[in-house]
Amino acid sequence: MTNPQTNQQLFDSARDLMPGGVNSPVRAFGSVGGTPAFMVSAEGPYLTDAEGTQYVDLVGSWGPALLGHKPPQVIEAVHAAVDAGLGFGTSHPAETRLAELVRSRVQDEAGRGAEMIRMVSTGTEATMTAIRLARGATGRNLVIKFAGCYHGHSDGLLAAAGSGVATLGLPGSAGVTEAQASETIVIEYNDRAALEQVFAERGDDVAAVITEATPANMGVVPPGEGFNAFIREITSRHGALMIFDEVMTGFRITEAGYWGASGRVEGWLPDLFTFGKVIGGGLPTAAVAGRREIMEHLAPTGPVYHAGTLSGNPVAMAAGVATLEHATAEVYQHIDRQADVVASALGEALDAAGVDHSIQKVGSLFSVAFGTSAAGVSNYAQAQAQEAFRYGPFFHAMLEAGVYLPPSVFEAWFLSAAHDDAAVQRILDALPKAAEAAAAA
Ligand SMILES: Cc1ncc(COP(=O)(O)O)c(C=O)c1O
Known part of the structure; x- marks a missing residue:
């Protein structure tokens, strides 16, 4: 050849x-x-x-290239991290620094918001972990998602998904079992009546509603006036969690993501956030963040398991830290x-x-x-x-x-x-x- x-x-x-x-x-x-x-x-x-x-x-x-490609400050930080070693498989200071940056950006005046953070490697892993965490914390099984929202490719979240699934015109994915699919209820975005109805019928079984902060995987679709606040209200009313997927919008729409332009202004908070893309400054990093008492359900402090060989990788942390510091x-x-x-x-x-x-x-x-x-x-x-x-x-x-x-x-x-x-x-x-x-x- x-x-x-x-x-x-x-x-x-x-x-x-x-x-x-x-x-x-x-x-x-x-x-x-x-x-x-x-x-x-x-x-x-x-x-x-x-x-x-x-x-x-x-x-x-x-999405990650918020500062453009090859921003000198990020490249310099990555070079320094590489010189120190590609990975330690241990805790290291840059993980805490990135977590501090996330918390300082995504919090209200009372310090509530991204109170604790778990670094993972992809947006898919972040939403998958957030769902497991919501189920573990509530003891319930059902998840509600909106048609056209994409939350990565974990089994339960592929039903009527946006992004590549929308591009290929697929209803979902082969290889997802009926049992997994049956634990995800899909409703149209911006449809309050449908959300009310599902909660009226099965509210006690719902672990979480997961939503893109503002959908951008079926093309950009703005949330209707008050729609996110409504999700917050109805989940709270029924003891379910609200997972705000900011993988696309986090640290991009504002310094505090889409929540910074909506929840922070309007006075509401999701229980969990997921971040990806910009947080890793072009290298594979994503995160789950949220209320301390929920995040502490994660191992090793709690019974909900998550682990990752490359979670918090020092080179990726350096890229994320430098990106957020310069955003x-x-x-x-x-x-x-x-x-x-x-x-x-x-x-x-x-x-x-x-x-x-x-x-x-x-x-x-x-x-x-x-x-x-x-x-x-x-x-x-x-x-x-x-x-x-x-x-x-x-x-x-x-x-x-x-x-x-x-x-x-x-x-x-x-x-x-x-x-x-x-x-x-x-x-x-x-x-x-x-x-x-x-x-x-
Ligand atoms: C809103 C949202 N959530 C989750 C994901 C999945 O992230 P990843 O591709 O890093 O697995 C994406 C990817 O585009 C996304 O836009």
Whole structure:
């Protein structure tokens, strides 16, 4: 075999060795078609592929790259950590430092919020552990989740999930037993009456309601006015826990995640939070956090088991610490501003091309939904009913112009502190032609 160089050659080799040629389904470009670009380096707002093509990146490693790619302060901290050893398999000071940073950001004036933290390696592990913890702490089995919310790929949470499951149009996953599925009740997002009904019928069996802080895996779908507060109220009323999944939004929407812009302002708190992505600054780290008396159910202080060979890995902790230390108020203001610019230009370009759409936006997270302006998108049924076929041509026109969008209409667009005006201008310049491609689809 000759040494593969082009994206096509690399994809062919990868497909021979790995299912679909990928290690995570959406990367295979299944819903947009074409050959995935094989990236070989990343810096600031840019990615460069194996053929030497440079793209403005709007995927941001699927969220972690809040400060942009290869931020010097994070790279320096990672180098120092590597020099000290790749892992100790023991406790070490950087774990406590990252936990302190999380707690200091995610707390109300009384110090309630992320009171205790357990580091894990992925968002999937965080939500899986949070569910086990909720069951262990309440002695109940049922979990309620919302259709279109994605909480990772643990068995019980794959029913009607967003992200890649939505992209592939799957109802769930093969390999999940009926017993596991039967312990998850799925209802439409933003549907208070359905939540009331489930609690009226089975309230005493419900261990937890898990929700994305603001859904962003069926495209971005803002919670209706007071919806999260309602989840808080109804779970408290029935002795169930509220798990607020901030894997996507944590330390991204504000310095205290989406809770910082909602619960902290409105005066409510979930029992448990899950974090991922930004907390690891690009390396594999995630966390479960929450009320002390619940967190203390985790082993070794309590009977709910969780462990991890790489939990709290020192190199990942160093990346997380450096990322949070440099995620200042200015960073969030910059990202919010640039997101406003790109989202407005996206809407204008689609209007100019006569493409019916809605821009779904919460803080700096946004996505586009085609053919939805009449009904809007406030749940999964509406997200799925959109004219998704317009996204492939739109995506490829942007790619052609050197802009790397998420390869699925159901994923959010991520900006970073490194998206300066020059990078944003490249996105703006590419939009009109892409909008025409969407119109022609
Ligand atoms: C809200 C949410 N929860 C959980 C996960 C799972 O995280 P991971 O991919 O790190 O397992 C994701 C991943 O996109 C997510 O967006």
